[in-house]
Amino acid sequence: MPSRRSHTKSHHGCKQCKARRVKCDETSPQCQRCVKRQITCSFLVDGPEGFSSTPTNLSLQDASTPKSHDYAPSEMDEAPHAPPATSRPQSAIIAGIENPQDLKRFNLLDLELIQFYSTRTYITMSSRLSTHVVWRDTVFAEALRHDFLLHGLMATAALHKATMQSKSSDAYAEYSKVALAHQNAALANYIPAVTKPNQENGIALFCLSLFLTIWAFASKRLPEGLNSVKLDFGQSESPGITLPPHSPTLEFVEIIMILRGIYAVIGETNPWLQGEIEELLRYPTDPDLPPHSAEVTEAFDLLAQAPIDPQVTPVSDEEASATMTNLFHQRLDHLRDVSRCRSVVEWDGHIFSWFIMAPTTYIQCLKRADPLALILFAHWAAMFRCMDHHWWAQGWAHTLVVDISDLLDPHWARYLEWPRRQIGLVFQDNNHFDGRR
Secondary structure, eight states: OOOHHHHHHHOOOOHHHHHHTOOOOTTSSSOHHHHHHTOOOHHHHHOSTTOOOOOTTOOHHHHHSOOOTTOOOOHHHHOTTOOOGGGSOOOHHHHTOOOGGGSOOOOHHHHHHHHHHHHTGGGGGOSOHHHHHIIIIIHHHHHTTOHHHHHHHHHHHHHHHHHTSOTTSHHHHHHHHHHHHHHHHHHHHHHHHHTSOOTTTHHHHHHHHHHHHHHHHHHTSOOTTGGGOOSOOSTTSOSOOOSOTTOHHHHHHHHHHHHHHHHHHHHHHGGGOOGGGGGGGOOOOGGGSOOOOHHHHHHHHHHTTGGGOTTTOOOSOHHHHHHHHHHHHHHHHHHHHHGGGGGOGGGGGGGGHHHHTOOHHHHHHHHTTOHHHHHHHHHHHHHGGGGTTSTTTTTHHHHHHHHHHHHSOGGGHHHHHHHHHHHTOEEOTTSOEEOOO
16 A cells, blocks of 8 residues: 555646645546536646556536536526628628738727717707607617718717817817818719619608708808708899898808708608608698797788888889788798797707798799898797707807897887897887897
8 A cells, every 4th residue: 555655746736726725626527626616627637657547437618617506597698689790790800811910990989989970960950759769779870871961960979079068179179170171072972872862761851951960050050061062052033132241141041042952852752751760741730830939920020010110111113012922921931830830849940940941932032132031030040049059050049139230220129029038139219229148
């Protein structure tokens, strides 16, 4: 019988026990300490001297994989509805791309803008909660299929981030510069495609057209290159413009031309605007909108008297006067109806439809600074204040009413009283309008 000393000297044991300086149970096919810890026993793999084979009834995978009798695979674990591996994009390593320099490098700023859009900007696109998931998921999924829409998405996020910075800061300048670069990249492919909409690009064209509106309102100017778009954006609607150059009213009318162009895009792409994207096209029904308050009703009743008020509309051409009067009342009736949406936050964006559906003759009168057209526009502008909670529309209502007040003679003050009161303007005794918040 060998001595204790000779037995200890010939015993190698497993590596785990030796590392812990504890005695290894060499008599077992594998160390019981390793079994308890559910780890692979090196004694089982390497064996003591003269023993190197693994028992055929044990699996290394079984010995190394912890198991719990309390664990049951969930539906998430089993992933029964997971698409086949071939339908998912492969990584560069799996795809067999050996040289990392062959890969398209991600711009960290672009990733920042995509993340910002997906967490913040999409919520600001509309007040209606049911559209948020469309802006976040449906539009983003479409952007992954069309580069021009992805550039448009990043341009919108960059503009949003810029508005959150001080205008004198370097960050504001940087985000504005990036927004312009993405706008140009988006328009480079949007412009040739928008004249040939089809089932493949129809939804993407529609979505970018909506982004165009956001850019125009946020930047207070037309995006570069838009003049070459062949759809009817209204450049030829009026042979002459009498509004002062750089007037906020004129700038806004130009933006409205984009809105009218978007309406044309909607008409062209309508056959393919199906599924989740249809939620962006839904309009309120009459029961969705409450009636006007007594104050607003009184303001509209007063406004209806303007065409027959000899103090402000002297009759020079009866035929022309009758035409303008009819147009005025048509637009006034539509404004009475549409402006009810300002009382319901969910439908505030519906206020735009008053201009989108406006006839060309009214747009021409507005560009010519016709007083009756401007008075109507002042009331719409005051109601447009319901959109001030959107970063891209903020401040327009105040700016427009101030500008119209300067464009009209003081004897129109009676008809401007309600719009001025809505946006905080004070009419001074010296017959000049003083803009105050």
